[in-house]
Amino acid sequence: MLADTTVYQEMLRALPGRVSAGEPMKEHTSWRIGGPADVFVQPANREELRLVVAHVNQWGIPLTIIGAGTNILVPDEGIRGVVVKVGSGLDRISLQEHMIVAESGARLSRVAAAARDAGLGGFEFSSGIPGNIGGAVVMNAGANGVSIQARLKKILLLSPAGHFSIKTKDEIDFGYRTSSLQKDSSIVVEALFSCFQKDKDRIKQEMDAFNRRRKKTQPLHYPCAGSIFKNPPGDTAGRLIEAAGLKGTRIGDAQISTLHANFIINLGAATARDIMMLVEKTRELVLERFGIELKPEVKVVGY
Ligand SMILES: Cc1cc2nc3c(=O)[nH]c(=O)nc-3n(C[C@H](O)[C@H](O)[C@H](O)COP(=O)(O)OP(=O)(O)OC[C@H]3O[C@@H](n4cnc5c(N)ncnc54)[C@H](O)[C@@H]3O)c2cc1C
Incomplete structure (x- = not known):
């Protein structure tokens, strides 16, 4: 077991209180599903993140990065090696004129709220998307016809060897709910976004309207992970799944939502196997x- 090794002991000594063994991953996913992580670390700042990543790389231990866990499925068997959660501790947000700098552990909703409060438009689309900035950039999260690539200027990355570098938007390929960062083993540490002046009240109205629509059309009272499938060209996955008569279909405690067919909800004790x-x-x-x-x-x- 990794938890019995000197690597684990060294991490415990270096980052007291932020390292644990056998952490149930269901505590860190919006689906409330997932077995234990051999070792789980939540760094309190970017230097701690760099330390852990470089250490894990040096020892050849598998590394898994997660953000808010709102778009992932963790197997029932859990995760071997080290899981690093980029969240609170790495969540600073700052505004300069029409630019926003956000660390990757910041909630997308906090960034959108900060933009709104400063009278900066451009993040309205994201109203109600529950992930963190790192996950949003890697997934090119979007809604209402806009995705985060529209706002992005550049990002700060951390390589597995522990080196920081900057990538501009032009150096990243973005597509529908995808980016070249998904094949990159580097970690997104910070992102710079550009916004534009807009009336605060109008921003608020648009965000509220997006949120109201979500509440009506998505099963937000159940643990879920948002849309399961990408929409195929010219159609929606939800329409196809519904037309196939699958709404309400259940395996164990995993159910295709009766409200939105592209959502699978956890009725209580769903396993990753049920979902799969x-x-x-x-x-x-x-x-x-x-x-x-x-x-x-x-x-x-x-x-
Ligand atoms: C109710 C609900 C509604 C949703 N609605 C939408 C929607 O409208 N539009 C949409 O696009 N998504 C939606 N989602 C999905 C999800 O919120 C987004 O994809 C979000 O951006 C994922 O961020 P996260 O922090 O949760 O990432 P996670 O789920 O933790 O991770 C997602 C992926 O990104 C990687 N990753 C995470 N952080 C980093 C990092 N710092 N560096 C490198 N890799 C990283 C992980 O390894 C993983 O592969 C919804 C989810 C829920 C539960």
Whole structure:
């Protein structure tokens, strides 16, 4: 067990209170699903993040990075190696004229609220997206026809060897709910966004309207991970899943929401296995009925 090794002891000594063994990952995912992480670390600042990452890399231990855990599925067996959660501690936000600098552990909703309060437009689209800035940039999170790439100027990255570097937006390929950062082993540490002057009240009205629509159309009272599948060109995954007669279908405690067919909710004791079986069943049936292969948006993480 990794927790019995000197690597673990060294991490415990270097970052007291921020390292644990056997941490249940269900405590860190919006689905409330996921087995234990061998070692779990939540760095309190970027120097601690650098220390952990470089240390883990030096020892050849598998590393998994998570943010708010709102777009991931963690297996029931948990995660081998070290899980680093980039969250509070790495969540500073600052504003300069029409620019916003946010550390990757900051909630996207906090950034949007800071922009709104300063009369800066551009983040309205994100109203109600629950993840952190790092996850949002890596996933190119978006809604209401806009995604975060529209605001991004540059990011600060940390390499597995522990070196910081800057990448401009032009050096990153963005697509629908994807970016080249997903294939990069580097960690997003900070992002710089540009906004524009806009009336505060108008920003608030637009954000409130987006939120109201979400509350009406999404099963937000249940643990979930947002949209399961990406929308195929010219259609929506929700419409196809509903047309395949799958709304309400259940495996164990995992259920295709009766409110929004592209959401799988956890009714209480769903396992990752239940979710995976339901995802596979949905994919197969939609392919069989409509000849369209749905691609998952949610990421299965861990080793
Ligand atoms: C109710 C609900 C509604 C949602 N609605 C939307 C929506 O409208 N639009 C949308 O786009 N998404 C939506 N999502 C999904 C999710 O909120 C976004 O994808 C979010 O941006 C993910 O951020 P996170 O911090 O939770 O990332 P996580 O789920 O923790 O991680 C996602 C991926 O990013 C990687 N990652 C995370 N942080 C970093 C980092 N700092 N550096 C490098 N890699 C990192 C992880 O390894 C993982 O592969 C929704 C989710 C829920 C639960």
